[in-house]
Amino acid sequence: MDDNAFREAATASIEEIINYYATLGQRPVVSTVEPGYLRKLLPDAAPEKGEAWEAIRRDVEDKIVPGITHWQSPNFFAFFPCPSTYPSILGELYSATFAAAAFNWICSPAVTELETVVLDWLAQLLGLPEEYLSTGPTRGGGVIHGTASEAVMTMMTAAADKYLRAVLAADHAGFDALSEEEQEDLRAARRSRLVALGGGTAHTSAKKAAQVLGLRYRSVPAAASNGFRINGDGLRETLAKVRAAGLEPFFLSTTFGTTDTCAVDDYVSIAAVLEADRDAQVAAGRDATASDIWVHVDGAYAGSALVAPETRASMCPAPSDPSDPNSAPIGTAILRRFHSFNMNMHKWLLVNFDCSCVFVRDRRWLVNALGADAHYYRNDYSDGGLVTDYRDWQLPLGRRFRSLKVWFVLRTYGGEGLREYIRRSISLGERFAAGLTNRPDLFEIITGPRFALTVFRAAPLTPDEPREVTSARTRRLCELVNGGGKIWVTGTTLDGDMAAIRVMTGNFSTHKEHVDGASKIFVET
Numbered sequence: 001m002d003d004n005a006f007r008e009a010a011t012a013s014i015e016e017i018i019n020y021y022a023t024l025g026q027r028p029v030v031s032t033v034e035p036g037y038l039r040k041l042l043p044d045a046a047p048e049k050g051e052a053w054e055a056i057r058r059d060v061e062d063k064i065v066p067g068i069t070h071w072q073s074p075n076f077f078a079f080f081p082c083p084s085t086y087p088s089i090l091g092e093l094y095s096a097t098f099a100a101a102a103f104n105w106i107c108s109p110a111v112t113e114l115e116t117v118v119l120d121w122l123a124q125l126l127g128l129p130e131e132y133l134s135t136g137p138t139r140g141g142g143v144i145h146g147t148a149s150e151a152v153m154t155m156m157t158a159a160a161d162k163y164l165r166a167v168l169a170a171d172h173a174g175f176d177a178l179s180e181e182e183q184e185d186l187r188a189a190r191r192s193r194l195v196a197l198g199g200g201t202a203h204t205s206a207k208k209a210a211q212v213l214g215l216r217y218r219s220v221p222a223a224a225s226n227g228f229r230i231n232g233d234g235l236r237e238t239l240a241k242v243r244a245a246g247l248e249p250f251f252l253s254t255t256f257g258t259t260d261t262c263a264v265d266d267y268v269s270i271a272a273v274l275e276a277d278r279d280a281q282v283a284a285g286r287d288a289t290a291s292d293i294w295v296h297v298d299g300a301y302a303g304s305a306l307v308a309p310e311t312r313a314s315m316c317p318a319p320s321d322p323s324d325p326n327s328a329p330i331g332t333a334i335l336r337r338f339h340s341f342n343m344n345m346h347k348w349l350l351v352n353f354d355c356s357c358v359f360v361r362d363r364r365w366l367v368n369a370l371g372a373d374a375h376y377y378r379n380d381y382s383d384g385g386l387v388t389d390y391r392d393w394q395l396p397l398g399r400r401f402r403s404l405k406v407w408f409v410l411r412t413y414g415g416e417g418l419r420e421y422i423r424r425s426i427s428l429g430e431r432f433a434a435g436l437t438n439r440p441d442l443f444e445i446i447t448g449p450r451f452a453l454t455v456f457r458a459a460p461l462t463p464d465e466p467r468e469v470t471s472a473r474t475r476r477l478c479e480l481v482n483g484g485g486k487i488w489v490t491g492t493t494l495d496g497d498m499a500a501i502r503v504m505t506g507n508f509s510t511h512k513e514h515v516d517g518a519s520k521i522f523v524e525t
């Protein structure tokens, strides 16, 4: 494809993209193709001779679009959003243009430096404590990973490394003087005792991270009676249980906005239990650093809400001055007591997938665990210690220029535009929930509206209707609504066997009329 052909193709593609967005509301949300549809439409092998763009473009329209589920549709109320915006698309275009595996600063200084700057901007917009800024007092900072799953695995890796370094140095005199292999053997033996903890309603990625790292994983109970969130009591019991089994807890994955119900773990009681636990461990003669269990706060979806200051109290509503119940809530300042936080701009902050922003209170934890050294990485800037090499803050080596799309979005919408969008999503959630509460004969709200998510079920027809009967009716309602093709929502199961429906109102294209339309569909169905 030469310059002229590219110009022509790109100009036409942009027109098509604009037209696609303009017609989204009229398209059925979910693709109706049958499994394997595409193989039947495409040749068995790649073409031997190159084809004209026009033929390729036509196939996008005829063969690909029918197999697309329209996540950008205003009638998409399922899962969590996965936004796309024009400035973010432009960011992707430029990023593709400057393609590089920018793992070191020198591999493209702008790739590294823009990421550091925009993540500091974002940390400020979210109201994170200054410890999470690259300019903060504890050598913190942010980095863009692909997904929240990658983020939790990376944090767990760093936490295991931090723990093992401390505990081995404390328990084995002269550990640092041992050979690399001797150290490895001691590490491997000790690793077998490590256990990562996660909330009972934490995302599946926490357990998967432990599986991949070959570590044990135990859940802290998050009962329905406690609002599907973990608290200090459950954590205390879990710690006692794992220690009684001879295991060593080193990491806890908590959630700010769980996937099912957007529950927020009870951070005040969690922090208090961890503090008491650390003191008890130290009093029993254990190493202080190893006794400091790493707490990761997964705000993959709801973390974006923090751009609106009034949402911050939901992270920690307890008063900042315990002697004054009217003092300001602790809010995001609780993160000072923890170790890492992540949120996906690609869920609720207008940046295209993928863009998971991870912040740590001390970046040395990442570099210690993930620093990679080889002759071919070496350069004067890295050796001089003057630059950040993000390869040492992540699992992969190479990295994309993701910060461009973040920069474009932050500048195009500004803090004001982002706050407005988040507030609109939240108020649409309230509007949808009001549509349900108007009909208590038909619906029962289980949780929310919280962070633009309402979770509900069909109302029991009698006070003593067995749960399975209500659940069967709820599942049928969900099937019928989704089967109608006008909107798409997510069915789930809470508390073991309670069927529920999740309706998320955070899509950028969703407005009042779409939410009212969704309520009407539920009532009529």
Ligand code: PLP
Binding pocket: 080, 146, 147, 148, 149, 150, 203, 205, 255, 257, 258, 259, 298, 299, 300, 301, 344, 356
């Ligand atoms: N954490 C939470 C709370 C989530 O809700 C999700 C996905 O919905 C994830 C993590 C995983 O996100 P990702 O696709 O970025 O790995």
